[in-house]
Each structure stands twice: as C-alpha cells, then as structure tokens.
Amino acid sequence: xxxxxxRGTALxxxxxxxxxxxxxxxxxxxxxxxxxxxxxxxRRRAILDGAGVDKAALAGALGAPSVFGQSQFALTxxxxxxxxxxxxxxxxxxxxxxxxxxxxxEPPRDGTVPDLSAQGPEGRVxxxxxxxxxxxxxxxxxxLDHPLLxxxxxxxxxxxxxxxxxxHPDGGWTVVEIKSFPMLDGSADPAKVxxxxxxxxxxxxxLEEVAARLDPAPRVRHRVLLVCPKDFSxxxxxxAVDVRKQRAVTARQLTRLTxxxxxxxxxxxxVCFSPELPAGELTAAVEAVPATYAPECLAACELAFxxxxxxxxxxxxxxxxxxxxxxxxxxxxxxxVLAAAHGEAGDPDDPAVAALRRAAAxxxxxLETAGxxxxxxxxxxxx
Ligand code: SF4
Numbered sequence: 001x002x003x004x005x006x007r008g009t010a011l012x013x014x015x016x017x018x019x020x021x022x023x024x025x026x027x028x029x030x031x032x033x034x035x036x037x038x039x040x041x042x043r044r045r046a047i048l049d050g051a052g053v054d055k056a057a058l059a060g061a062l063g064a065p066s067v068f069g070q071s072q073f074a075l076t077x078x079x080x081x082x083x084x085x086x087x088x089x090x091x092x093x094x095x096x097x098x099x100x101x102x103x104x105x106e107p108p109r110d111g112t113v114p115d116l117s118a119q120g121p122e123g124r125v126x127x128x129x130x131x132x133x134x135x136x137x138x139x140x141x142x143x144l145d146h147p148l149l150x151x152x153x154x155x156x157x158x159x160x161x162x163x164x165x166x167x168h169p170d171g172g173w174t175v176v177e178i179k180s181f182p183m184l185d186g187s188a189d190p191a192k193v194x195x196x197x198x199x200x201x202x203x204x205x206x207l208e209e210v211a212a213r214l215d216p217a218p219r220v221r222h223r224v225l226l227v228c229p230k231d232f233s234x235x236x237x238x239x240a241v242d243v244r245k246q247r248a249v250t251a252r253q254l255t256r257l258t259x260x261x262x263x264x265x266x267x268x269x270x271v272c273f274s275p276e277l278p279a280g281e282l283t284a285a286v287e288a289v290p291a292t293y294a295p296e297c298l299a300a301c302e303l304a305f306x307x308x309x310x311x312x313x314x315x316x317x318x319x320x321x322x323x324x325x326x327x328x329x330x331x332x333x334x335x336x337v338l339a340a341a342h343g344e345a346g347d348p349d350d351p352a353v354a355a356l357r358r359a360a361a362x363x364x365x366x367l368e369t370a371g372x373x374x375x376x377x378x379x380x381x382x383x
C-alpha cells in the first residue's frame with residue numbers, strides 16, 4: 001500500500017494534469033471555500049477548486065463568461081483603504097479592535113507587528129503559527145498583517161490569507177476583515193456583510209486548528225471585526241460580527257465534501273480543464289464531472305452561466321431553486337413533474353405526486369369554470 005506521502009505526490013500530479021501542463025494552480029481562498037461549503041454536493045466545483053483551475057478563464061473558454069471580479073479601480077481603492085487602516089503599525093486598527101471587541105483590556109499603545117515573511121506557503125504558515133504562539137505568550141497587543149493559515153479541505157490543504165489577525169493581551173485571537181464597501185450610519189449592505197461573515201468563519205476554523213496545537217489552546221474569538229469606510233468618506237469604522245452560525249454551518253458542510261482524490265479517480269484518463277483547449281473538448285471535460293446547479297450558484301460560482309444553461313437544457317428542476325427541488329421529492333426533471341401531474345407516471349401514494357395531481361385538477365377546474373374566453377386568453381399568455 002503506498003505511503004501517505006506517495007499518495008499526496010500522486011494526487012498533486014493528477015491535479016496538475018487536470019489543470020493543464022504548465023498552468024499555475026490558483027490558490028483556494030476563503031471566499032471560494034465559503035462558496036464551496038455552500039454547495040457541498042457539487043463535485044464539479046470541488047474538483048476544479050481542488051485542482052486550482054482558474055474558473056473565470058474556464059467559463060470564458062466555454063463561452064459563458066462569469067460576471068465575477070472587481071474592477072481595477074475598485075481593487076486599487078480597496079488596497080489604498082486597507083493600507084490606511086493598517087498605517088502607523090496598525091494603531092487605528094488596534095484601537096478599533098479594543099473599542100469594539102475588548103474595551104476592558106488595557107488600551108493598545110505600542111502594539112507589535114511581527115515580520116511574517118518566509119519561503120513558500122508552507123514556510124509562511126509555519127512562520128504565522130510561531131508568531132501567534134510568541135504573541136500569545138508575550139501578552140499585549142499584536143497585529144499579524146496578512147498571516148497565512150492552512151486548512152485541509154476534501155483531503156487537500158488550502159492556504160488562506162486573512163487581512164489581519166489580532167492577538168489580545170489576554171491571549172485571545174480575533175480575525176479582522178477589511179472591506180471597501182461603505183458602512184452608512186453604522187450598518188452596511190446585509191448581503192455583503194453576510195458574505196464577509198462566511199469568509200471570516202473559514203479563517204476562524206483555520207485559526208482554531210493552529211490554536212489546537214498549542215497547550216493551553218488560546219481562545220479564537222467568534223466575533224470578528226469588520227472594518228469599512230465610514231459613510232462616504234475614506235475614514236475607517238468598524239463593527240463586531242458574530243460568526244458562530246456561519247462557522248458551524250461551514251464546518252459541517254466542509255466535512256460533507258467528497259474527497260478530491262475520490263472525484264479525480266472517477267475521471268477518465270486525459271481529461272483536462274485547461275482554458276487553452278477548444279470549447280468542444282472543454283465542454284466534454286466539464287460535463288464528465290456531475291454538478292448540482294441551483295440559482296444560488298449565480299452569486300457564488302464563475303461557472304454559473306454554463307451550468308445553468310446545461311441544467312435548463314436537461315429540464316432539471318434544480319434550476320428552479322433548492323426549495324422547489326426539495327418539495328418535488330424524487331422527481332428530478334420538468335418532464336417527470338408534468339407526467340406525474342397528468343397521471344401518466346409516479347406513485348399516487350407519493351405526497352409530491354398526490355399534491356401535483358391535486359394542483360393539476362384544480363387548475364383544470366378553474367379554467368373550465370372561467371369559460372372558453374379565459375382559456376384562450378390563458379393559452380395566449382402561456383401556451
Ligand atoms: S455553478 Fe456549476 S460548478 Fe459552480 S457550484 Fe454551481 S453547479 Fe457547481
């Protein structure tokens with residue numbers, strides 16, 4: 001039986017083949033991980049993310065470009081805001097953490113910002129773990145600027161880089177997320193805050209793995225600090241966000257992901273997702289991996305337009321939404337649903353089939369009562 005090290009090397013080689021010769025792997029960030037955890041049944045996304053495929057480039061090559069990504073202007077503005085928040089040794093950032101999360105602690109007068117540079121991702125992860133341990137033992141306030149954390153996802157390591165982690169004088173650790181969307185009168189767009197909370201929950205999980213290796217294990221705080229521009233200015237303001245729920249959901253979903261190795265083993269030899277390949281070949285490669293499309297994918301995955309059109313072409317009811325899918329039990333396509341409603345298929349004792357037949361009978365009755373003119377008008381609108 002091959003050793004874990006040999007198996008790891010073989011998997012890395014296989015994933016490099018899937019990505020395409022000479023194509024650098026795209027790092028799996030917390031945003032991608034949170035989206036992956038939101039749709040744990042999708043093997044397509046799991047293998048593409050696990051192999052480090054550039055899904056935006058792949059979607060473009062498939063002829064269904066994504067609408068993801070920030071403009072260069074937004075990126076530049078976001079970077080400038082983050083630099084401002086962390087200026088002067090992170091004095092303002094530490095002040096916000098103290099004010100919003102730990103007001104009883106001593107005020108941060110001269111916080112420490114350790115150097116986290118090291119060779120390669122593994123080196124940076126080790127350097128971060130050492131800096132966290134030293135800061136916890138030393139007491140006082142410490143700001144870790146862009147630390148690197150590792151989290152095992154579906155049997156493969158993912159490297160995650162929060163904007164910052166703060167070590168409190170009592171040894172507790174807090175994740176800090178810096179976003180460039182505004183906080184107006186103390187509150188921000190709930191959808192954006194929700195996305196930031198899911199992202200932060202992934203960092204909390206990764207930090208907990210580091211903490212678990214220390215004795216005694218430091219407390220990883222489940223209230224993170226979200227820093228945004230205040231109103232329409234460039235001044236930072238912050239809000240504490242409780243991510244306990246997002247942390248619990250993400251942890252549960254990540255354990256449900258199929259192992260990348262198992263998905264890779266089911267793919268035929270020669271399958272490759274390189275965006276350099278012709279569209280027909282790429283489509284066949286992507287279709288070789290099952291997907292579970294849902295409308296929520298439109299806000300979370302670069303391949304959403306491609307998967308939506310395939311799902312619609314197959315008449316899959318998942319394209320109508322997860323709640324509709326759940327109501328329909330074992331009926332997987334629109335044709336199955338219509339056949340069940342018209343009494344041509346399906347078990348009459350199945351509650352979904354019985355409800356569909358009742359709905360079809362009510363509809364027929366309503367149209368009959370309304371008379372031929374209403375039926376003609378109805379057919380003209382919806383033939
Ligand atoms: S868009 Fe496609 S690949 Fe992405 S999560 Fe949805 S079904 Fe999976």
